[in-house]
Amino acid sequence: MGAKASRMRTKEEACRGSANPSHKGLPADQILSRPTxxxxxxxxxxxGLRKKTKVxxxxxxLANFAQSVFNCLPEEEKKGGTLLVSGDGRFFSHEAIYEICSIAAGNGVGRVWIGLNGLASTPACSAIIRERENGIxxxxxxxxASHNPGGIDEDFGVKYDTANGAPGYEALMNEVWEKSKTISTIKYAKLPKFSIDKLGVQVNIDGxxxxxxxxxxxxxxxLMKEAFHFPAIKRLLALPHFSFVYDSMHGVSGPYAEKLxxxxxxxxxxxLMRQDPLVSLSPGKGVCRSCSVVSASFASK
Incomplete structure (x- = not known):
């Protein structure tokens, strides 16, 4: 009973999002389907689901997995709702973003948010889901795929976070797996090609x-400003005898490090070192990378 109650609380907490009344989702005559x-x-x-990129x-x-997730979500949650689609910018991300947006539109979603250039760190995604527009x-x-290298011969991954900003709870993801083994149809909508390198609305289909x-x-x-005392940190970094080096390793944290x-x-x-995100997410491995960080640290003394 306790475990069941715990799962129920998790599910209730996970379903906080609400539909945006200004976005109703596409009408039925604009939604297409294809066999799979x-x-x-x-x-x-x-x-989440992690495999080699070629998989x-x-x-x-990818479409099967995304559709399987939508097949497990309540209709009232999807219809006219707002969904976030972003990642760490690894190889195949842009194609995946477009694919998921198309399937989201086909499943009644009213609006998709994408981080600039398709980028958003995992903690930032959680913050956006929970905080932006009052958690809509x-x-x-x-x-x-976390710290795993990216590339056509390397790793790719996708995970689904619920409205509480946490990864999908176990019962939901088990249901997704079961649906994925028998899925036969993908619902989608034809979307115009759109840019993800500039802010603002890029696609608007009749509102x-x-x-x-x-x-x-x-x-x-x-959230960082609520959690940490920024003036104190700024004073510390301004001390003449204090120095530091932050290595983003060409990952998604680069733009965050620059802003912060x-x-x-x-x-x-x-x-800052290697703050430009790369599709490979690979600055070098092991000892070589560590040596470069240590050398930079001592050089700043």
Missing amino acids: TAYQDQKPGTS FMQKDY CFGGFLLT AFQVEVIDPIEDWLK FIEEFGAKREC
Whole structure:
């Protein structure tokens, strides 16, 4: 009974998102469907579904998983709702974002938020889902495989976060897995090609469905200011005998580091290393990478 009650509380907490009355979702005559063949290996783990990139590039592999998630969500949650789709920018992310947006539109979603350039860190995604527009977002697809390298011969991943900003609870993801093994139809909508490198609404279909590119940092930064004493940190970094080096390793944290350390704290730009996100997420491995960070640290003394 206790475990069941715990799962129920988790489910209730996970379903906080609400529909935006200004976005109703596309009418039925604009929603299309196509047949698909189920895969039997789409069981998500604690970090979502992770496979080699070429696996995700198989016909409808990503689409099947996304549709299986939508098949498990309440209709009232999806219809006219707001969904986040972003990730760490690894190889195949842009194609995946467009695919999920198309399927979201086909499943009644009213609006999709995408982080600028398709980027949003996992903590930032949680903040956006929970905080932006008073928590109107019902969930999000996060395209990430953590610290694993990206590339056509490397890793790709997708996980679904619910309205509480946490990964989908176990019962939901088990249901997604079961649906994925028997899925036969994908619902989608034809969307115009759109840019994700500038802020603002990029797709607007009669006001019923929108794709909006958002600042992926502002909600996260607001929470950071609530959690930490920024003036004290700024004073510390201004001390003449204090120095530091932050290595983003060409991952998604680069833009966040620049906003935080340079713009907010006034640190010198040379304190940052490899802050430009790459599709490979790979600055080098092991000892070589560690040596470069250590060398930079001593050079700043």
